[in-house]
Each structure stands twice: as C-alpha cells, then as structure tokens.
Amino acid sequence: MWGGRFAEGPAAVMREINASIPFDKRLWQQDLAGSRAHVRMLAKQGIVTGPDSSAILAGLDRIEGEYIANGVNEDLALEDIHMATEHRLAELIGPAAGRLHTARSRNDQVATDFRLWVRDAIDAVDAGLASLQKALVARAGDHADAVMPGFTHLQVAQPVTLGHHLMAYYEMIRRDRSRFQDARARLNECPLGSAALAGTGFPIDRHATAAELGFARPTDNSLDSVSDRDFALDYLMAATQCSLHLSRLAEEFVIWASQPYGFVSLPDAYSTGSSIMPQKRNPDAAELVRGHSGRIAGAMISLTMTMKGLPLAYSKDMQDDKPPVFEAHDLLALSIAAMTGMVETTSFVTAKMRAAAEAGFSTATDLADWLVRVAGIPFREAHHITGTVVRLAERHNSALVDLPLEKLREIDERIDGRVFEALSIDASVASRSSHGGTAPQQVRARIADARKALGMD
Ligand code: ARG
Numbered sequence: 001m002w003g004g005r006f007a008e009g010p011a012a013v014m015r016e017i018n019a020s021i022p023f024d025k026r027l028w029q030q031d032l033a034g035s036r037a038h039v040r041m042l043a044k045q046g047i048v049t050g051p052d053s054s055a056i057l058a059g060l061d062r063i064e065g066e067y068i069a070n071g072v073n074e075d076l077a078l079e080d081i082h083m084a085t086e087h088r089l090a091e092l093i094g095p096a097a098g099r100l101h102t103a104r105s106r107n108d109q110v111a112t113d114f115r116l117w118v119r120d121a122i123d124a125v126d127a128g129l130a131s132l133q134k135a136l137v138a139r140a141g142d143h144a145d146a147v148m149p150g151f152t153h154l155q156v157a158q159p160v161t162l163g164h165h166l167m168a169y170y171e172m173i174r175r176d177r178s179r180f181q182d183a184r185a186r187l188n189e190c191p192l193g194s195a196a197l198a199g200t201g202f203p204i205d206r207h208a209t210a211a212e213l214g215f216a217r218p219t220d221n222s223l224d225s226v227s228d229r230d231f232a233l234d235y236l237m238a239a240t241q242c243s244l245h246l247s248r249l250a251e252e253f254v255i256w257a258s259q260p261y262g263f264v265s266l267p268d269a270y271s272t273g274s275s276i277m278p279q280k281r282n283p284d285a286a287e288l289v290r291g292h293s294g295r296i297a298g299a300m301i302s303l304t305m306t307m308k309g310l311p312l313a314y315s316k317d318m319q320d321d322k323p324p325v326f327e328a329h330d331l332l333a334l335s336i337a338a339m340t341g342m343v344e345t346t347s348f349v350t351a352k353m354r355a356a357a358e359a360g361f362s363t364a365t366d367l368a369d370w371l372v373r374v375a376g377i378p379f380r381e382a383h384h385i386t387g388t389v390v391r392l393a394e395r396h397n398s399a400l401v402d403l404p405l406e407k408l409r410e411i412d413e414r415i416d417g418r419v420f421e422a423l424s425i426d427a428s429v430a431s432r433s434s435h436g437g438t439a440p441q442q443v444r445a446r447i448a449d450a451r452k453a454l455g456m457d
Contacts, residue, residue: 156360
C-alpha cells in the first residue's frame with residue numbers, strides 16, 4: 001500500500017513489530033462504517049463517481065459477510081485492519097478500490113474507528129452498570145431494615161442496615177455511569193477528514209460524515225484530531241475508577257464469606273472448590289474482580305505512559321493505544337457481569353449480621369447521644385461516661401442493653417430506665433433518620449428514588 005518509494009520489502013521482524021492486525025482486527029465493524037460514510041460523502045461531493053462508489057459499497061458489503069463468516073485475515077503483511085480491508089476490496093472490485101482512500105489517511109481513519117469502538121464500549125458498560133444497579137437496589141429493598149454492623153477500621157462502629165450498605169454501592173455506580181457519559185459526550189466529535197495531519201484540499205463535507213457516524217460534530221483542529229487519544233484515556237480512567245468500586249464490593253464479599261464472619265453464603269454458581277480440601281467454597285469470582293481492577297488500572301497507566309511526551313501529530317507509538325483499552329474493557333465487562341450475578345444470587349445471612357451488630361458495643365454512640373439529649377450532659381463528658389460503661393460491659397462480657405440499671409447508675413446517676421430504649425440496635429438505626437442516614441425509612445426513600453431513576457417500577 002505504501003511500497004512505491006521502497007526497493008526492498010521489510011525484514012521479518014519489521015513486519016512483526018509493525019503489524020497491529022492481531023489486535024486491531026477488533027475494529028473491523030467500525031472501520032467498515034467509517035469507510036462507508038467516507039465513500040458516500042466522496043460521491044455526494046463529486047470526488048468519486050457514482051459507479052465507483054457503488055462498487056466500493058458493494059465490495060464493503062461482501063467483506064462484511066466474509067468477516068462475519070470467517071473472521072479477519074490476520075496476515076501480518078497486511079499490517080493493520082485498514083490495509084487488510086482495502087487489500088481485500090482491491091481483490092474484489094479492482095482498481096476502483098484505490099479511490100476509497102481519497103482525502104483520507106490511516107491517521108484520521110484509525111482515530112475515527114477507535115472513537116467509534118470506545119463509544120460502543122461505553123454503551124455496553126453503561127448497560128451492564130444499569131443491571132448491576134438494579135440488582136443492588138432490588139436486594140437493598142429486600143433488606144432495608146436488616147441490621148448489620150457498620151465498620152470503621154474494620155472494627156464494629158455503629159449499626160447500619162444491609163439495605164443502606166448495598167445502596168452505598170448504588171451511589172458509586174451512579175457516579176461511574178455519569179463519568180462514562182461525560183467521556184462519551186467529549187468523545188463524540190468526528191476526526192474523519194483531518195487526513196494525515198493537515199486536512200485536505202478535496203472539497204469534502206466533514207459535517208456529513210460526522211452526522212452519518214452519529215457524531216455530534218466534526219473536530220475543529222486536524223493536528224489535534226489525529227494525535228488525540230484523550231477519549232481512550234477518559235475511558236480508561238472511568239474504567240479504573242469503576243473497577244475500584246467493583247473491587248471494594250468484591251473484597252466485602254470475600255470478607256463476608258469467610259467463616260469468622262459468615263455474613264453471606266456465596267452461591268455455587270460463583271464459587272469454586274478446592275482440589276485438596278473438600279469443605280472449601282472459595283470466593284474466586286470476587287477475588288478475580290478484585291484482581292482485575294489492578295490490571296485495569298495498569299492499562300490506564302500503560303496508555304498514559306504511551307502518550308506522555310509525544311510531539312504532534314501522529315507517531316507509531318500510538319498504535320499501542322488499543323491493547324490496553326481492549327484488555328481493560330474485556331476485564332471490566334466481565335467484572336461487572338460477575339458482580340451483578342453475585343449480588344443477584346448471594347444469600348445474606350442476616351441473623352449472623354444482626355448478632356455481630358449486637359456484639360461490638362455498636363450502640364455506644366447512642367448511649368452518649370442519649371446522655372446529651374435526655375440528661376443534658378455535654379457530649380465530651382457523655383463520651384467519657386459511655387467509655388466507662390463500655391469497660392464495665394466488657395468486664396462482664398455483656399451487651400450494653402443487658403447491663404443492670406444499678407450498675408449504670410453507679411457510673412452516673414443521671415442515667416435512668418429510659419436509656420434501654422436507645423440501646424437496642426433497631427432503635428439505633430431507626431434514630432439515624434437524617435437525609436441519607438441508615439434509618440429504614442430513609443433507606444426506603446432512597447431506594448424509591450433509585451427505582452424511579454432506573455425505570456424499575
Ligand atoms: N495501525 C495504525 C495505528 O493503529 C494505523 C495508523 C497508521 N498510520 C501511520 N502513519 N503509520 O496506529
């Protein structure tokens with residue numbers, strides 16, 4: 001395709017290092033879409049004749065059928081998906097194939113294809129994340145008032161509800177979806193027609209190709225158009241942040257499934273056994289989601305390092321943009337699907353969660369708050385009194401709510417029998433009724449908002 005000024009062919013190793021077809025074959029659909037839009041525009045503008053453009057379009061249709069039936073021909077000599085398709089077109093329709101590349105370069109071609117691919121990837125991720133949110137919201141609805149310990153430092157802190165905990169992840173995913181949508185909006189400008197770097201003298205219509213490919217508008221600077229990979233980095237950064245959330249949820253499942261916790265029983269469908277220990281039910285899917293997040297972050301760093309310091313405009317380094325994006329996308333899509341399945345099918349052992357919430361003096365803050373509210377004691381002093389009560393309870397191996405009133409009054413005589421109402425874990429969660437708090441009534445309200453936003457009702 002470019003051999004005119006060369007006397008000799010490339011060395012085998014040159015061919016190998018240069019070729020991107022083993023991975024950029026994934027762009028074949030986008031490449032065909034871009035070529036179709038381009039040739040239609042060329043014909044409309046009178047740059048190629050009607051018969052030539054019809055022959056090209058018919059050839060592209062045949063190639064599409066061949067790719068669907070047999071996959072893309074991965075001959076390294078054809079270098080990349082753009083050349084492979086054009087080469088096949090020439091075999092099919094002869095010299096008219098050579099007119100397709102008028103007013104186009106592989107630089108604007110690949111920039112366009114890759115934007116289209118990332119746009120599709122964003123749409124697929126968004127659909128997956130919506131399903132994950134629906135699963136979280138549905139399970140939160142089932143457990144809006146199931147009390148569990150809330151943790152800080154992984155130490156029992158205050159009682160919360162399982163519904164509240166699951167809805168925390170709904171919020172993270174809501175932000176992820178909005179980050180992907182931001183990325184999509186910025187991505188949605190069409191570089192096609194920027195040609196190699198400087199634009200073209202042919203009377204092309206960039207608005208027409210942009211519109212046909214579903215872009216909001218053409219890009220405004222040809223140099224930037226062929227050297228910009230921000231859209232791929234935006235995708236990777238959003239994917240990284242999303243995968244952090246999936247990894248945190250996965251980690252909670254790993255902890256909750258461990259025997260000392262026993263908060264969940266993972267379904268067979270998302271667990272594995274051990275080849276030596278017959279009793280094992282390992283949370284491998286959750287662990288792989290946790291592991292994959294590291295690889296996704298690695299992909300983001302990989303492209304960041306590729307782009308750092310590249311002068312305008314195109315450099316071949318930029319061919320390395322695709323493997324990290326493809327890898328991250330595959331890992332993210334799989335992680336989203338696995339987490340969705342786990343959220344949908346895990347059984348929550350709410351009795352264990354409840355017992356753990358009872359066990360860790362989790363209503364100590366409620367006692368301090370009661371001393372402030374009912375007995376009028378300043379919070380710092382109430383905190384100190386409560387600490388003494390906790391020490392007593394620890395000594396007697398008793399829950400706060402089971403301590404005898406006389407013992408409490410020995411510590412501070414302003415305490416009276418009404419205090420016990422504040423010390424139950426149900427009373428504790430019910431009292432946390434500020435907006436966004438863990439009170440079941442608040443959690444239900446947030447679930448109702450979420451169901452509406454997700455069109456679940
Ligand atoms: N396979 C190339 C890539 O992915 C296409 C662009 C080639 N452009 C060039 N000037 N050699 O980056």
